[in-house]
Amino acid sequence: MFAxxxxxxxxxxxxxxxxxxxxxxxxxxxxxxxxxxxxxxIADATDGSEATLPEVTVGDANLAGLRTQLCEAVADFGARSRHPLELRVAVDSLAPLLAHYEFDVVRRFLRLVCDRVCEHDGMAHYVLPDAYDSDRCQRLADEFDAVVELRTVAGGHAEERWHLREPDVTTPWVPL
Structure with missing residues (x-):
């Protein structure tokens, strides 16, 4: 599922x-x-070779509409999932949400969606194109089990390192 x-x-x-x-x-x-x-x-993004995906347009002034739609979809897919982590949620990206809504509204949105995903043994990924040491990233980091930091290195290659909340561990940089 994609938001x-x-x-x-x-x-x-x-x-x-x-x-x-x-x-x-x-x-x-x-x-x-x-x-x-x-x-x-998203239908405009295909050349006709891909099957059209079910799409719901969500517009709301207080983020409740997106939260409700996500939580309902998680419950629906979660009820049909046969294995842990079969349910996957991706929110791409948090930046426009943080630009349009108060920080605490976005944090509450994340808590409710994360709780619903966990109830159904799923996994959620959220993109925040901020540096790991940025204020916004640090203020949100406790909402997640892990934060994956990405960087570009010489030659245009990418590396990642993980920051795990429990236990408080940061992995070394590894190539992607």
Missing amino acids: LTDADPESIYDRLPAASVAPRPPAETTRVLNHAVPPQP
């Missing part, structure tokens, strides 16, 4: 497994909640 806030709609299709290796058609296993302003319909 699209500002990502390029094409990136959703780039992140899904190829239909030839997916256990079920993506249209059965994927839902898109489009909260981008202005909305960028």
Whole structure:
């Protein structure tokens, strides 16, 4: 499940497994909640070769609509999941939410969605394109089990390191 806030709609299709290796058609296993302003319909991002994914456009003034849609979709997919971590949620990205809503509103949104995902043994990923040591990242880090920090190194290669809350551990940088 994707909550699209500002990502390029094409990136959703780039992140899904190829239909030839997916256990079920993506249209059965994927839902898109489009909260981008202005909305960028994902159907416009395909060249017709991909199956159209179920999409709901969510517009609301206080983030309750996106939270409700996400929590309902998590409950729906979670009830059908057969294995832990089969349920996956991606919110791309938190930056526009933090730009449009008060910080505490976004934090409350994250707590409620994270709690619902955990209730269904799922996993959620949230993108925040801020430096790890930024104020916003540090203020939100406690809401998550881990923060994955990314960087570009010489030659355009990427590396990651993980910051785990329990226990308080930071891994060394490793290539992606």
